[in-house]
Amino acid sequence: MKIGYKSALPLIILLFLMPAAFAQDVLKYVNPNIGTAHSRWFFYTPAAVPYGMAKLAPSTNGSYGNNQGWEAVGYDTRHNSIEGFVHFHEWQVGGISFMPTAGTLKTVPGELEKPGSGYRSAFDRKNEVAQPGYYSVLLDDFNIKAELTATKRVGFHRYTFPKSNTSRIILSVGNVQGESGPITDASVEMIDDTHFQGFVITYPKYVKTYDEGGKVAMYFFGELGKKPAEVGALSKTDAIANQKSSQGIGAGLFLNYTTQQNEQIEIKVGLSYTSIQNAKLNLQTEAANLTFAQAKAAAQNEWRSEMAKLKVSGKNEADKTKFYTGLYHALLGRGIASDVNGNFPRHDGTIGQLPKDAKGKFSYNFMNTDAIWGGFWNLTQLWALSYPSHYSDFVHTQLEIYKERGWFGDGIANSNFVSGVGTNFVGLAIAGAYQANIRDYDLDLAYKAVLGNELNYKNRLVGSGKMDTKSFVSRGFVPFLDADKTDSTGAHFSGSHTLEYSFSAFAAAQLAKKMGKTADYNKLINLSNGWKLIFDQDLKLVHPKDENGNFIDKFDPLEAWRGFQEGNATQYTFYVPQNPEGLIQAIGRKTFTERLNGIFQTSQKNAFGGGKTIDAFAGIQSLYNHGNQPNLHISWLFNYSAAPWLTQKWTRAICDEFYGIESIHGYGYGQDEDQGQLGSWYVMASMGLFDVKGLTDARPTIQIGSPVFDKSEIQLGNGKRLVIETKNNSKENVYVQSALWNGKALNNAWLYRDVLMNGGTLVLTMGSKPNQTWGVKLPPPSVQ
16 A cells, blocks of 8 residues: 555645644744753654654663653753654653764764764754754764654654765664663664665563563664665674664664765654554555655644644743643643554554544544643643543543553553553543543443442552552551552552542542442542541641551651652642542631642742752652642642632742743753643643643533633634633733623633533633632532
């Protein structure tokens, strides 16, 4: 099967006919280099399309690997040399690096701080261009310009060489790249003068930890725009001239060329997670006869089309840059893992097949994804608002995993479990999809899987997380274990687990109620009150308990990692999103509001978490840490405590101060952006919309904050249109004075989501002083 460029013409013509004025503005406001200090492996991949499999990017230290499995690695703005351009960038997935060079053959990338120690090249960022769908850079050591772009499953390279008889392209296949972990096998071979193919199989850190014995395989089929003058093979230790294939660890090829001044060589690489044959099919279907320039134009117009679903306007250019860069990251992460023919990788090594709908199209895409830990406070809300098909893909992917493995897997790398946090919020996310009216899947299967995720523990797989489910279900809370472990008797992170499981039990309870499962509902809603069992009435804090039901000693409310994962008791005390009113009553309304306001007053001095420390965990011992998931709903809780002006004040302050537009200060300074989560939070909060409960209520609500923009125009996922306008808005006028919904006075700081999704216009009049009577009388529903 071969589809040529003529078959792709209608799509390309359609993309070029899109409204150009606004479309151009969208790309202008996206800066992929924001937040690239200490950024994650999957963070910086400009040469990609939304949710693409092909995610091409320069690597400054990818070959150094990722020993702990999660650290910042790949591209860092503080590095000044590039070692190659890598094709795969997902959570625990990385591999296949190309590098154009010249001069004496060098077979290793070399050391970051040692120029000339390998084939890496210095570069100057004034000669670097990073845009959605496109990247280019001048490699100073070789005077070669490298350019990258992509379709969904095909990577494109264009290298512009100087006049030289020692020009060269290195294909590094059998080597560690970012989060790939150790290489277990690899192969690359030229199959004729201009085509090559191969694979690499890896064993990432988190596969080893959570799905021992699994593997991540990446396949490719490539086409060279020019026949090499000579082909040689690379191995772990040697370079062998006149050899056209290489196998095993360290496998690679070097392609020698004689080039004229400014001669360009293009490469197209079909990618797949299932087979070389499918990589070839992906290339033929998406990119046969497609030039680099045409692919770039199509990629950038696809970005314009997707980002145009949300249009914001205002006087502050930096705010638009934050918004569209955040939206870009939200649409970039968690890419597809299925091929054009619907094949997808299964954990047992076989190939799965997606079904087709009545029109002969595949019903959904299979994904690779980081854990959804905290994603219900950002990503899923954005997906449900304007990108429901991706939310549907997420649900379908997890149900495919469940059908094969009997459990949800949270983080997924080619159907392998790569949780990363040892818990599992997939059931909550699926319950949220159902409540958001995303229901194009087997509802009975989904319910069975969600229920099992909350209550089942027999023969539970480690990678499905929640290995302490038995203790939670039997006791209503998770007992604290001194040892850093989780088993059927309890967990070292017992405090955070109790709170998390209480929330997800609530989400499952609401789903059970909708499905008419009364007995399940009663059991789950009772478990949702587990937080009360570890609430210390004397301290007014959550406080882990031991197996005997006693509060643990040596308790420090600011100590991270003891009882609480990536946070502390002060932060996690507010982790009762399923029942804010219950928490407010337990603490006392006045005390709750004053304490929470004081936390933000103090945290503002420390950039709302980690200060200026470049570390993903810099803020976990702070009073508040916007750089990590457990805190992301807290600033919205004032809407429930009859002080909505404080939600307006602090959400706006976080948007203005935590988020930046620089390479170091992007998402705070820690840069733990987790495939679009912090970017999504900014997108939602800057439009003034959020749901503390992550869409888990039987009838979800959307709480109102303080919109950053004068106007937001939202193309809703159901085809309707939502407009949010502000009057008298400014950096100082952050407080809502009054509101109109479709021309009628709105006195609540919230709306039912189904009402909002019918479309309409929300008008907020802003002022510099709090209106302490607006939105106070009727808080959002707390328990449904």
